[in-house]
Amino acid sequence: MATIQLRQVEKLFGEFQAVKPMDLTIQSGEFVVLLGPSGCGKTTTLRMISGLETVTHGDIYLDDRLVTWLHPSERDIAFVFQFFALYPHMSVRQNIVFPLQAVGASRETIERRLSEVVDLLRIAHLLPLKPGKLSGGDKQRVALARALVRRPAAFLMDEPLGALDAEFRESMRAEIKQLHIEQEATTVYVTHDQVEAMAMGDRIVVMSDAEIQQVGTPAEVYYDPANLFVAQFIGSPGMNLAPGTVAGDLLSLPGGNNYRIAPEWQETLSNTQNGAADVLLGFRPEAAEIHVAGELSGEVYATELHGAYKMLHVSLQEEHDVVHIRSDRQADYPIGAGVRFDLKPDMVRFFNPHTEAALLAKRPPPVSRREVVFT
């Protein structure tokens, strides 16, 4: 298994910048997810790593091998396509052994590797069939088998679960992750589904506008987003953001709310904003605790039952500045009722509204190590 390194890798299609210069190192055996909205350059990045797309500038290394200008077949990388790309005129068996035939493997090797992956993915009964006869999940397994059989240096997967129905995605997700753990295979996995990214990634590379926005573990991108884009893109709904003005150790928020700034933040906020400028206060829905004597107040705007909990839409002022608050499933909040809530101090973040970057506390707040709670 190999380390993948991108150094200032950039892609232009004519004038259009599909990937801005990007640095990224993927460790051997790591499962890295490229996550981002449609059109942000995820597929293009993956295709450049595989050699299916030529880079405009920059270099790609596999371990110490410079592969920037190598033909895809010389890179020793397997690619799993969104629509599987199983060769329709070949049987499942022929599909799986096709990569081995390319390198002229001996018949014994082919048989041995074939039976290994077939056992691993439990697809022995599919071998004589043509891909057209398979269900989506089985196609996915065969595509994975075809990738695994070669024991490549790295796996690239472009939305491999995108074509499956929701129910099946979840079990395949676990299956792929399990395979990764068993094989210790360096994997770059593209998706625009953040739940998938959170569930599978050792690290997540959040992309937007052809650029990397943040690289971090799922907990890092969730609790400590590097900027407003990541804060809002990760989580459903995303992080709550409320505009505020710093005045001494108080932050005045819409609706006449005042939030007392925790000591570790005071210096940061007064320094960067010259004591009197705007900041954005950010917190996750589960960071708010409803409490009769809460520091902040608002009015219930809408409620949604999400099964295990209830999501309150609370407007801080009139019908504006709506924040989402997670509350007990059984509590009853009539529309228009007033609510008061506190924010858990370790889950509060601040952003500069002009640069959109997250502000750092003088003494970094302890990162919550609890499980990511997610819908």
Next chain:
Amino acid sequence: MTSFAETGPRTAVTEGIRVDKVNPRARLLKNIRAVVVIILALVGLIPVFAMGITAFKSRADVVAVPPKLLFEPTLEGFVFLLTDRSQLRGTTLAEAQENAEGGEPIGIFDRIALQNGQRINGPSDFILRLRNSLIIAGGSTLLSVTLGLFAAYAFSRFEIPGKDDLLFFILSTRMLPAVVVAVPLFLMYRQLGLHDTHFGMILLYTVFNLSLTVWLLKGFIDEIPREYEEAALVDGYTRLQAFFKIVLPQAATGVAATTVFSFIFAWNEYAFALMLTSNNARTAPPAIATMLGRGGIEWSAIAAGTLAFLIPVIFITFALRKHLLRGVTFGAVRQ
């Protein structure tokens, strides 16, 4: 208004069909349409049928008025078509007839010739014409489909400078009646020594067919997702290997359809064959036509020739029929 309950079908519907089509009136209309189509098809087949029976009629039956539907079939037409004969006279004829009656073993063709007072000297040159047709049509089809396939693949997959202009240019060879260039071609072929050669005719038909094959095959290859080749590339194959192992098998339908169209064009071509060949490379179509000129009109021989001429086309179409049907409807439904 009658409701569907009244007009609906008596028996349960066990086929995939739209609801308004199971209504008995719609069914009746459908049957009427089917009958009309069958009648039209039969009318259309009358000339072929007439040709088929004419090929097996004797000289006398061919010209009978009204045409005979019931007659004694004979291979006379084929004998006239396929052999070169000389008329026997007086004593030689009597001698030959005597020998035949005396039990001397002679073939069925000789016997038929003898009935007409003729002796077979050898095969006629119609066999040569058919052979020329096969060589020229086969050769040009192979060439134009092969070249067309590579060109179509390149046009479909690669960034080629001036691609659209090139494609238009290729098509523009079809924009004027081919006969317009007949005289220049004739002079050119004379000069180049290509006149009346197999190579010259293969070259000509290949060029004519290329525009068709490039465009047709490009359509088929465009339909094959690139991902298949890309998968083959990362699986360790070169572009050329991916083409042969992945693209070609999936384009089989298109190749079959294109082959049939090319072959039929080259096989049927008349005007250029008449003008650019005289003997060595002369193909069947002008040869059949010139039979009209020699002596009396041998209708049965002409019919036999046309019948023989149809066989390869029918054979190829039949051999490729499975691909053809898919080929014609290709693109209408994504597989």
